[in-house]
Amino acid sequence: MHRFNWRTVGVYALTAVAVALALYVADGLGGTVAGLALAAGFPVIPKGYQELNDAAYPLTAGVPETLPYWWYDTQAYAAAGTLAEIPFFQAVAADRTLSNWVVAGTLPEPMYFGIWHIMADIFPQAAPYVTTNAGVLGQLDNVGLMTQIGRPIVTLTLSQKDYGPWPFSLLHATGGPTGGLQGTTAAAGSTQFGNNGIFDGGLRLQGAILIPPKTDFSIRIRMGVAVTPTTAQFIRITMGGVLYRAVK
Secondary structure, three states, X not given: OOOOOHHHHHHHHHHHHHHHHHHHHHOOOOOOOHHHOOOOOOOOOOOOHHHHHHHHOOOOOOOOEEEEEEEEEEEEEOOOOOOOOEEEOOOOOOOOOOEOOOEOOEOOOOOEEEEEEEXXXXXXXXXXXXXXXXXXXXXXXXXXXXXXXXXXXXXXXXXXXXXXXXXXXXXXXXXXXOOOOOOOXXXXXXXXXXXXXXXXXXXXXXXXXEEOOOOOEEEEEEOOOOOOOOOOEEEEEEEEEEEEEOOO
């Protein structure tokens, strides 16, 4: 007869709770609580009406609202290639699908932004995204050129102080096509799509760098070798983190 060991069960239960709490704390933006296996995918925390009112309407003007946020900026990379530095977050774009940055080279008063993740997407400036070529050239090859063969580096500058350079390949993509392709051809060729790595949050800074308002800021990419993709490309840099701003 098997005897049920409640002490062992208790140890396993406490261990599971500890792991779940560790996963919760380790989650950069608190957007998912994998260890607690919540069906909603995010923590559901009961709050009283007074607590909600205090959060929505701070008692003093010096208390900002705090929320997860993603800043992005897109720059062109010509098919002819370049060795010139490519600066990001240095201008305000009229097209909000290319950038949501609000002031050239800085944040306005009274915004602060703590950087947790930096990601990069590489994609054609015009359709098609999936490319078919007689040889091995195509979008997957383009991504390889622009992340590896070109030996690109990325540098973050804040108040005239550089952080980096770091390998550009650390900045994985925010997302992209997933699927399969099938076809028949009478000649040697390839059909390709590609993105910059897996979607894991890219370069993780864990909030160690905080952008204050009215402070010079930029992210710059520089190639070690000028590579020539089959078509002109866009590079989009996205910063995920915590935004502190006035409640209006």
